[in-house]
Amino acid sequence: MQEWIIIASADKNWGIGFNNRLLARIPEDMKYVSGKTTGKVIVMGRKTLESFPEGKPLPNRTNVVLTTNTGYTVEGAVVVHSIGQLMDELKDYRGEVYVFGGESIYRQLLPFCKRAYITRFNKEYQADSFLPCLDDIEGWELVKKGEWQKSIKGIEYRFDEYYRSM
Template sequence: MISVIVAVAQNNVIGRDNKLLWHISEDLKRFKKITSNKKMIMGRKTFESLPGVLPNREHIVVTRDENYNVNSDQVTIIHDLNLLLEKYLNCEDEIFVIGGAEIYKQLLPYAQKLYLTKIGTSFDGDTYFPEVNYNNYKTEYISEQLTDEKNGLNYTFIDLTRI
């Protein structure tokens, strides 16, 4: 089963210059808890923006670059989205799409679950999360509005399941 996990600003921005625009400690903890011991699908630029190979997770990197290589047994390189869908679309395990924008756009139609961190502020960015038709999902969980102690950003955790 394919799921999407993303932190998104009020104006659908998810980043700028291949970087996150905010640091919300609880969001990072939630990301780690949800994705630990799971597979994560990401584009090459998203993979390269990580601080390194994240522990206890298998990284599936989608790139058109046939020569792209990563020396880690935790990283699988896939060059064809159709092969990725063949392999993981009907998988019983939950596989997480973690970005970037193009990968979200291509795989969102297949996502059965969305794990959103909705940030109550707009940001100036160059990377956007695709529009979601929320009528296709039911809310499984919504947190109260939370506030990050360090930067004062308001945010809400929302888990949605495709109807």
């Protein structure tokens, strides 16, 4: 059985990025995300992949890129061009599928997700891409609200978990 899960970092306004970059990169979040996603499938958009160091897929994961650019290819990742093609590609996979962003991918795949791991930053950043506010979507519930911690970079953050009951 597959379980679709959103994984993201967001500021107080659910901002997730600016100019195709994360709003904040803290080592604690990178370790958290790595711990959740290593050995699993991650699904992202082309721009999200291109924002990674050297634009390369993350190691020790099955990287799937969903893009409308039919000429797009990248070594080390599976490229699909529609939700239907994505579902067909993963039809035999049993396990967790992490939705990795960006904004368009989160919006398209949110209906398939039952869980969300959100690293929240206790700050408002300038953002031009956003995650839908799960607090305002019927059926989504904050089931684990983390304690505020201070990153070694001085940024306040916490790890929250949401579940969708519907």
